[in-house]
Structure formats: C-alpha cells, structure tokens
Amino acid sequence: xxxxxxxxxxxxxxxxxxxxxxxxxxxxxxxxxxxxxxxxxxxxxxxxxxxxxxxxxxxxxxxxxxxxxxxxxxxxxxxxxxxxxxxxxxxxxxxxxxxxxxxxxxxxxxxxxxxxxxxxxxxxxxxxxxxxxxxxxxxxxxxxxxxxxxxxxxxxxxxxxxxxxxxxx
Amino acid sequence: xxxxxxxxxxxxxxxxxxxxxxxxxxxxxxxxxxxxxxxxxxxxxxxxxxxxxxxxxxxxxxxxxxxxxxxxxxxxxxxxxxxxxxxxxxxxxxxxxxxxxxxxxxxxxxxxxxxxxxxxxxxxxxxxxxxxxxxxxxxxxxxxxxxxxxxxxxxxxxxxxxxxxxxxx
DNA sequence: TATTGTTATACTCTATAACTATA
DNA sequence: TATAGTTATAGAGTATAACAATA
Numbered sequence: 092x093x094x095x096x097x098x099x100x101x102x103x104x105x106x107x108x109x110x111x112x113x114x115x116x117x118x119x120x121x122x123x124x125x126x127x128x129x130x131x132x133x134x135x136x137x138x139x140x141x142x143x144x145x146x147x148x149x150x151x152x153x154x155x156x157x158x159x160x161x162x163x164x165x166x167x168x169x170x171x172x173x174x175x176x177x178x179x180x181x182x183x184x185x186x187x188x189x190x191x192x193x194x195x196x197x198x199x200x201x202x203x204x205x206x207x208x209x210x211x212x213x214x215x216x217x218x219x220x221x222x223x224x225x226x227x228x229x230x231x232x233x234x235x236x237x238x239x240x241x242x243x244x245x246x247x248x249x250x251x252x253x254x255x256x257x258x259x260x
Numbered sequence: 261x262x263x264x265x266x267x268x269x270x271x272x273x274x275x276x277x278x279x280x281x282x283x284x285x286x287x288x289x290x291x292x293x294x295x296x297x298x299x300x301x302x303x304x305x306x307x308x309x310x311x312x313x314x315x316x317x318x319x320x321x322x323x324x325x326x327x328x329x330x331x332x333x334x335x336x337x338x339x340x341x342x343x344x345x346x347x348x349x350x351x352x353x354x355x356x357x358x359x360x361x362x363x364x365x366x367x368x369x370x371x372x373x374x375x376x377x378x379x380x381x382x383x384x385x386x387x388x389x390x391x392x393x394x395x396x397x398x399x400x401x402x403x404x405x406x407x408x409x410x411x412x413x414x415x416x417x418x419x420x421x422x423x424x425x426x427x428x429x
Numbered sequence: 430t431a432t433t434g435t436t437a438t439a440c441t442c443t444a445t446a447a448c449t450a451t452a
Numbered sequence: 453t454a455t456a457g458t459t460a461t462a463g464a465g466t467a468t469a470a471c472a473a474t475a
Contacts, residue, residue: 121324121327121328121343123396124327124395124399125305125399125402125403125411125414125415126302126305126306126308126309126320126395126399127324128415128418128419128422129298129301129302129305129418130302130306130320131345131418131422132298132418132419132421132422132425133295133298133299133302134345134442134443135345135421135422135425135426136294136295136298136421136422136425137295137299138425139425139428140295141464150464150465151295151299151464151465152464152465155296158293167433167434168433168434169432169433169434176300176303176304177465177466177467178466178467178468179432179433179434179435180434180435180436180437180466180467180468180469181465181466181467182434183434183435183436203432203433203474203475204433204473204474204475205432205433205434205473205474205475206432206433206434206474207433207434226293226295227292230293230294230295232424232428233294233421233424233425233428234294234421234424235424236420236421236423236424237417237420237421241413241417242294242417244410244413244414244417245294245413245414245417245418246294246297248406248410248411248413248414249297249298249300249301249414250297250301251405251406252301252304252305252402252403252405252406253297253300253301253304253305254405255401255402255403255404255405256301256304256305256307256308256402257304259308259401259402303465303466310441319440319441319442320441320442321441321442336456336457337456337457338455338456338457346442346443346444347443347444347445348456348457348458349443349444349445349446349457349458349459349460350442350443350444351457352457352458352459372451372452372455372456373450373451373452373456374449374450374451374452374455374456374457375451375455375456375457376456376457
C-alpha cells in the first residue's frame with residue numbers, strides 16, 4: 092500500500108480531484124495495462140512457487156525442465172528449449188545441472204550423433220513427483236478465491252494471449 | 261513447436277499412448293500448472309511490450325515508473341517502489357535514469373528532508389503519453405481474440421491471484 | 430546448407446544487507 | 453527507533469552471436 096488516508100482513497104475512486112495532494116491507489120495508472128497486471132501477478136506467484144520448490148532444491152526453470160523431461164522421455168535438448176520457450180543455448184547449463192545432480196541422463200542418439208536424448212532417472216522422477224505435488228498444493232491455495240470455471244477461463248485467456256503475442260512477433 | 265508428426269499430435273490429444281515414441285504437445289506436462297502458464301504468457305507479452313517501447317527508448321520498468329509518476333505527481337520514491345511492487349533500493353537507479361534524461365525531476369520535500377517528490381517534466385509527460393498510446397494499441401491487437409467480458413474476467417482473476425499470493429507470503 | 434549442442438557475453442529484473450541522513 | 457534514500461552485491465532468467473560437429 093502506498094500509505095494514504097481513507098479520504099484520499101475515496102477521492103481516487105471518484106476519479107481526478109483537482110488539487111488532490113494524496114496519491115491515488117498505488118497501481119491506478121497501471122490498472123488498464125494488461126501486461127503490467129500479468130507481470131505483477133506472475134511475479135507474486137513465482138515468489139510463492141520458488142519458495143515451494145526450495146525444499147527440493149529446485150528453481151522455477153530446473154523444475155519446469157525436469158517436469159517436461161519426465162513427461163517426455165527421450166526428448167532432445169532443442170525440443171526441451173521449445174517446450175520451455177527459451178533459446179537452445181539457455182538449456183545447456185540447465186541440463187548440465189540436472190545431469191550433475193543425477194536427476195536425468197544425457198544419452199547419445201544412435202541415429203543422430205549431434206543430439207542427446209534426455210531421460211529422467213528414478214531419483215529424478217521421484218523428486219519431480221514430490222515437487223509437483225507441493226506445487227499443486229500451493230496452486231490450490233492460490234486459486235482458492237476462483238471458481239473452477241474462472242480457472243478454466245483464465246488459462247484459456249492466457250493461452251489465447253500467448254498465441255497472439257507469439258504470432259505478432 | 262516440438263516438431264512432431266500429425267500422428268503423434270492426435271495421439272497426445274487422445275491421452276497417454278503406450279509405447280508412444282514421439283513427444284506429446286510441447287507443454288502438455290506444464291498445462292495444468294497455472295504458474296507456468298502465467299510465466300509463458302507474461303514472457304511473450306513482455307517481449308512485445310518491450311519491442312513497442314523500444315522506439316521511445318523505454319524499458320518495461322522505466323515506462324511503468326514514468327507512467328506512475330505522471331499519474332501521481334509528487335509521490336515519493338518509496339511510494340513508487342510500492343506502486344511497482346519492488347524494493348526501494350531498486351527504484352533508485354530507475355529514477356536516476358529518468359532524471360538524467362530529464363523526463364522527471366527529483367524535488368526536495370520541505371517538510372521531510374529525507375524525501376524526494378517526483379514530478380514528470382513536460383518532456384516526460386509527452387513521452388509517456390506517446391508510449392502509452394503505442395502500448396494500448398499493442399494491447400488491442402493482443403486482446404483481439406478476447407471478448408470485453410473475457411478481458412474483465414482476466415484482469416479480475418489476475419488481481420485475485422496476486423492478492424492471494426501476497427497474502428500467503 | 431541447416432541443425433544440435435556449446436561457449437561466451439551481456440542485459441533486465443529482482444532481492445538482500447548495510448549504510449547515511451534525517452524523523 | 454523507524455523511515456527515506458542510497459550503495460553494493462548477487463542471483464535468476466533471458467537473448468544474441470559465434471563456433472564445432474554432424475546431418
């Protein structure tokens with residue numbers, strides 16, 4: 092909160108008040124900017140997810156990568172990059188980290204000697220499962236104020252926007 | 261895209277197929293994770309907004325800060341930090357940058373010699389207005405697939421989630 | 430020529446801790 | 453003591469460019 096008096100709050104709700112020296116609600120100017128709402132919400136959620144993942148020694152990205160690998164055994168690094176919507180170059184150290192922790196293996200592909208096939212180890216699958224359950228529990232708390240229909244609507248809208256954004260690029 | 265055959269695509273849509281060697285849809289494993297959908301969408305949108313702001317030589321944060329300052333003349337740096345949902349320390353260089361570009365002024369507050377009151381200059385207001393219009397135009401393209409009701413619902417859901425996330429912290 | 434993985438580098442956003450000058 | 457602004461530092465996520473090996 093921006094620390095304003097109740098008086099200023101009601102003024103802000105009434106719209107512009109000439110000579111109003113108190114600032115209006117903190118994000119009034121950003122309220123209509125969808126990108127900023129997305130950013131604020133994402134940031135707040137990510138802080139929670141990061142905290143949820145901390146006991147598993149996973150970050151957002153390592154968790155996401157591990158989840159994709161568990162669900163898609165044998166995929167290539169470039170496919171993982173696509174799935175995570177980041178550049179190939181940025182998954183290298185990610186995969187290094189998971190491999191060093193023996194959560195995944197990087198296996199040579201006989202038919203294409205440039206490529207690696209990624210597989211989770213048992214340890215990796217187990218860690219992913221535990222982290223995933225913690226994440227889902229966190230999400231349930233996060234979405235407590237939303238009806239199932241609202242959640243569906245939300246993810247639907249997010250995907251539409253993402254698709255449009257990538258298309259515009 | 262993860263570069264799969266149409267065959268694999270339809271299999272993925274049908275659910276798990278034993279012995280399926282093709283990876284399923286790229287984000288299938290992440291589909292139910294609201295945090296990841298938020299992140300992906302936000303990232304895609306931010307790339308677009310950044311591109312939109314580039315001609316004005318503004319970044320996401322400098323644009324957001326300038327917008328808040330234009331709408332809230334005289335606010336303090338700590339209030340700006342609150343409005344942007346970042347720590348005080350992180351707005352210092354932001355404000356430095358805007359001040360050096362003569363988009364805002366940092367004025368001493370007579371009643372509190374620790375504080376600065378932030379005001380946009382004419383140049384700053386004009387730049388903000390132009391950038392804001394470009395941003396709104398981009399948003400309109402971004403939200404083209406959504407009905408007004410969906411947009412309202414989306415921002416509503418985002419705020420609910422943000423509030424819950426900050427409350428859980 | 431195009432693609433897979435890699436290295437190196439840099440930028441943006443953010444947090445934390447410790448400091449100063451006020452209040 | 454508490455607050456406003458500051459400095460310094462670190463970490464996370466991402467992009468770009470250039471390269472070797474292979475297709």
